[in-house]
Amino acid sequence: MPLDLGAKGSCHIGGNLATNAGGLRFLRYGSLRGTVLGLEVVLADGTVLNCLTSLRKDNTGYDLKQLFIGSEGTLGVITAVSILCPPKPGAVNVAFLGCPGFAEVLQTFSTCKRMLGEILSAYEFMDAECMQLVGHHLRLARPVQESPFYVLVETSGSRAEHDAEKLSSFLEHVLGCGLVTDGTLATDQRKIKTLWALRERITEALSRDGYVYKYDLSLPVDRLYDLVTDLRARLGPRARHVVGYGHLGDGNLHLNVTAEAFSAALLGELEPYVYQWTAGQRGSVSAEHGVGFKKQSVLGYSKPPEALRLMQQLKALLDPRGLLNP
Amino acid sequence: MPLDLGAKGSCHIGGNLATNAGGLRFLRYGSLRGTVLGLEVVLADGTVLNCLTSLRKDNTGYDLKQLFIGSEGTLGVITAVSILCPPKPGAVNVAFLGCPGFAEVLQTFSTCKRMLGEILSAYEFMDAECMQLVGHHLRLARPVQESPFYVLVETSGSRAEHDAEKLSSFLEHVLGCGLVTDGTLATDQRKIKTLWALRERITEALSRDGYVYKYDLSLPVDRLYDLVTDLRARLGPRARHVVGYGHLGDGNLHLNVTAEAFSAALLGELEPYVYQWTAGQRGSVSAEHGVGFKKQSVLGYSKPPEALRLMQQLKALLDPRGLLNP
Known part of the structure; x- marks a missing residue:
């Protein structure tokens, strides 16, 4: 699948x-x-x-x-x-890396694409606050030295020894030139699951941290983390945590802000600021989470009026009596 | 690209x-x-x-x-x-193989997917008549022993020595078990081009053979060549050549029939027979060549009336005055 x-x-x-x-x-x-x-x-x-x-x-x-x-x-x-289901890959490996800065996260990604090529199957990132939250709320152990950023690289290929060779050359290179300061490698299913859990359970850790304001944005990768930094400065102590993680390989940032409880004032600081910031980069205000109830009014940040009008025409054509999800 | x-x-x-x-x-x-x-x-x-x-x-x-x-x-x-442009592959290899039958062409494809996995970038096939035509009309030399079917396998990967190893293991296996009777390998650009020309110039060879009736069909791969065999028997000496080639990896058959000149009688033997045969296999009467002027009347073989009605509604919505391509 x-x-x-x-x-x-x-x-x-x-x-x-x-x-x-x-x-x-x-x-x-x-x-x-x-x-x-x-x-x-x-x-x-x-x-x-x-x-x-x-x-x-x-x-x-x-x-x-x-x-x-x-x-x-x-x-x-x-x-x-x-x-269409591709053949199940015969070999899966995961590397979990610590990076000294976001510039290095990006350079490590370029290196990945060049050195791992066709076997690269995931490139996920999380920041230090994400790691603190999964550690604090879920008691998951940090697998590498403390770093400002962490990256999970997954390879999926048809021949284990070739994949292992490619991954070792890659690791040797990124550790050698300082793009990565620490890393661990997993080839057995149990350790792979443990490493993936750090990334997959961020949502759960956030929900235990308080009320969560969630954003799912597409941005040009080189500006992707600037929004998190900007927002941290903008909100100061009014937010408990401002975290960024997501599918960096797809330019997809999951930006989450936690606070003790919901507050209209904090929401006012976040919106429309986050949407305007995203529109300024020609990004998407909903990368993969869709529109739903919450984002109807913000589509205009990512789509021009001509596109919204055509969408309305398509809706009128296919559901003239308004029987389906409005 | x-x-x-x-x-x-x-x-x-x-x-x-x-x-x-x-x-x-x-x-x-x-x-x-x-x-x-x-x-x-x-x-x-x-x-x-x-x-x-x-x-x-x-x-x-x-x-x-x-x-x-x-x-x-x-x-x-x-x-x-x-x-979205993928990174240019660092290593490209082509193998040109002869297969003793269409069943072996299919089994070689399954073997390819398993053994070449993520580096497989093309799997093209052509029958013996195609090879005769490119030989006769274009003077291209047959690179392997004469066979009922020929297959072009291309790999594109990021590390040449790994790709070469995968391809050698694959060739050894398919030659060893008789799926393939002869094969040649190309790693340099000039020989790769020569091998690709055999496949890419079939259309040109056909056009020199006489009037060409062309079909571009999607079919379930295991029945893909049966139509060629059926049609050869059906047309007998009325056709000069009935040939099959195409993108087997995508289930896409290019079926071509040549004759001395256009004849309404021969067209009557071909259509709607070819379309009915394709519809019987739930195939597509236009895999990749689209609709154009010639196929407006045959869409119903691959699409139900409900789909055609919705297409007409979309056309009416977007071009109510009929200004664009009708």
Whole structure:
């Protein structure tokens, strides 16, 4: 299955499609828009739209299924799907690294792409505050020396010894030139899970820290962490924690702010500031979490009026009586 | 650039997008629907629709660009694009193989996926008649012993010695168990080009053979060649050649029939037979070549009436006065 995400224990495939879920292996297997081969959808008027092919290539007219992927149930109800599943990789390795700064996180990523190439399957980052939170609330042990940033690199390949060689050359190089100050490597399933847990359980640790303000942004990678730094300065002691983590390989920042309780004043400091900052970088105010109830009013930060008008026209065409998710 | 195709010397990127071109590296880099990040489109009413982001992830509303990819200028005119380009592979190798039968072509493909995994970048096949035609009309030399089928396997990876090892193990295995009867390997650019020319210049050889009836079909791979065999028996001496070649890794058959001149009687033998046969396998009557002028009437073989109706509604919504390509 080309999609994997932290919510895998509770999410449903129909919901994944309706929200165009991205997740942890987007970097390797790409968007659902590329891996979904066919859909069956029930339209608002009861029509069953059968586009349930399993062909890789089909250019007979418009690709209607794309309308429904990511449309959050506003245009139709997805009832069946066919997905292209890649061969399961024979060898999976994980490296967990400490980096001295965000510039080094970025350079390590470039190095990764060059030296690991086709076997790179995830490049996730988290900052020091994230690590403190999973340590404090979940008692997870820090696997490397304390650092301002941590990176999880995963490789998935077809031949274990080749992957191990590529990963060792990479590690030797990044440790040698100071991009990485400490690192640990996992090849057995148990240790791989332990390292992934540090990244996957950040959400859980945050929820134990107090009320959480959550943002899911796409930004140009070189500016990605500046927003976290800016916001920390802007909020000062009014926030308990301002943390940044996410799928760096996809330019996707999960920005989270915790406080003792919800406060309209703090929300006022965050919004529209975060959205304006993102729009200033031509980023997306919803990278992978969709629109839902909360983000209807902020789409304009990432989409021009012409696009919003066409979306409304499509909604009116497919759901003229307003029977589906509004 | 993640797209490559035989027409690379003459095609334009706008046309590639408007036709959702597939091409030779679809197997590795996937569909343009996954690799196109943003589009700018001029709509029929003159509106400039700016969806020209270069973000990898953006779930702020419907993915409007998908409407225009593959719509052949019927919904708008594409004026700018951003495409995700993968790192250029450091090592490229090509193997050209002879297979004793189509079953062996399929088993060799399964073996390829298992043993070459992430470095497999193309798996093309051609039959013995294709090889005869490129030999006869273009004077290209056959690089391996005469065989019923030929396969071109390409690998693209980041580390030459690893790729060479994977490819040698693969060749040793397929030659050892009789899936492949003869093979040759190319690592230098000149020989790689010579081997690719055998596959890429089939169209040219066909055009020198007489009038050509062309079909571009998606079929389940295990039935893919049966149509060629069926058609050869059906047409007998009325056809000069009935040949099959194409992107086997994507289930994409290029079926071509040559004759001395165009004949309505021969066309009557071919159509709707070829389309009915394809529909019987739930295939696509246009895998990658789109609809154009010639295939408007045959879309119903691959799409249900509900889908065609929705396509007409989208066309009416976006081009109510019929100003664009009809």
